[in-house]
Amino acid sequence: KAGVTQTPRYLIKTRGQQVTLSCSPISGHRSVSWYQQTPGQGLQFLFEYFSETQRNKGNFPGRFSGRQFSNSRSEMNVSTLELGDSALYLCASSFSLAGWEQYFGPGTRLTVT
Amino acid sequence: EDKVVQSPLSLVVHEGDTVTLNCSYEVTNFRSLLWYKQEKKAPTFLFMLTSSGIEKKSGRLSSILDKKELFSILNITATQTGDSAIYLCAVVDSNYQLIWGAGTKLIIKP
Numbered sequence: 001k002a003g004v005t006q007t008p009r010y011l012i013k014t015r016g017q018q019v020t021l022s023c024s025p026i027s028g029h030r031s032v033s034w035y036q037q038t039p040g041q042g043l044q045f046l047f048e049y050f051s052e053t054q055r056n057k058g059n060f061p062g063r064f065s066g067r068q069f070s071n072s073r074s075e076m077n078v079s080t081l082e083l084g085d086s087a088l089y090l091c092a093s094s095f096s097l098a099g100w101e102q103y104f105g106p107g108t109r110l111t112v113t
Numbered sequence: 114e115d116k117v118v119q120s121p122l123s124l125v126v127h128e129g130d131t132v133t134l135n136c137s138y139e140v141t142n143f144r145s146l147l148w149y150k151q152e153k154k155a156p157t158f159l160f161m162l163t164s165s166g167i168e169k170k171s172g173r174l175s176s177i178l179d180k181k182e183l184f185s186i187l188n189i190t191a192t193q194t195g196d197s198a199i200y201l202c203a204v205v206d207s208n209y210q211l212i213w214g215a216g217t218k219l220i221i222k223p
Contacts, residue, residue, distance in 0.1 A: 004155075033211070042215035043156075043201065056210045090155065097209040102147075104155035 002027065004093050004105035012111045018079040021108045025072050025093030031055075032074040033102065034066060037088045046089075049074050050097055078110075086112045115140045117204050119214035127222050130192050134217045136202030137184040144209070146185050148176055149201040151216070156201055159187070189219075197221045 005024045013019050025032050033056075034046040045058035049068035066076040072093075078085055088109050092102040117138045126132055136146065145163045149156035160169040162178035162185055169176050173192075178185045189196055199216040206212065 035213075043203070043211075043213040045211055045213070048209075056208060058210075088154070101158050101161060103158070104149075106154045 004091060004103050006089075006091055006105040006108050008108060009106065010109045010111075012113060013081050014113055015081055015083060017081050018077065019081060019110060021076045021078075021089055021091075021110075023074045023076070023091035023093075023105055025074070025091075026103055029093035029095050029103070030072055031094045031097055032068055032072065033092045033094075034074070034076050035090045035092070036060075037090060037107075038086075043090070046076065048097070055097060081112045083112050086110060115204075115206065115212045117202055117212050117214040119200075119202050119217050121217060122215065123218040123220070125220045125222060126192060128192060128194060130221075131188065131190045132192060132219060134187040134189075134200050134202075134219070135184060136187070136214055138202075138204045138212070139183065140204045140206055140212055142207035143180065144205040144207055146178055147203045147205065147211070148185070148187050149203070151199040151201055152197075159200075192221045194221045194223055 007022045031050045033048040035043045037043050048056040052068045063079045068074045088107045090107045092104045094102045120135045147161050148159040160176045165180040173190045176187045199218050201216045202214040203211045
């Protein structure tokens with residue numbers, strides 16, 4: 001079974017731009033969660049989608065948004081990028097709502113200059 | 114505010130040693146506790162704990178949960194250099210939201 005895939009793997013953007021990251025979950029998984037990871041901060045939960053509906057949202061500004069498609073693929077968008085948005089963005093999929101066994105993708109390394 | 118605290122933040126031991134990693138939590142409406150290992154990029158799932166006192170075991174790794182004292186430990190016996198990683202603990206609340214600890218960075222010296 002193919003694992004969780006994320007594209008692109010690396011991205012360099014300048015302040016003020018916007019970016020869209022993509023996540024394809026494991027086949028059959030309906031839940032996709034997004035996380036931001038920065039050195040020393042651990043994993044910060046962004047949001048979770050299940051069956052195309054946002055079920056949970058972390059404490060991030062409205063510049064961070066996402067959506068999920070009918071095939072469970074998910075996208076995350078960050079508008080008006082700031083230097084502090086530089087991080088590793090991980091998505092994780094699970095069969096049911098997050099909390100059960102989650103499988104992480106390799107992440108997208110975003111650098112904002 | 115819900116929080117998960119892992120200790121120590123970092124640990125350096127020699128191959129063959131046994132290590133114990135700690136995860137304490139203050140989470141309203143606890144549902145379960147998860148352990149992950151993160152080597153380079155993606156964390157990989159180790160254990161899910163929901164009941165107190167029942168040890169989960171996988172090879173040299175084991176974990177147990179104490180819901181009365183609100184903590185979990187992850188034990189690794191006969192450590193190997195391949196065990197070097199960041200070990201992450203997360204608690205799931207009743208809304209299925211995960212609250213993550215900052216992780217313990219474990220370095221195993223040959």
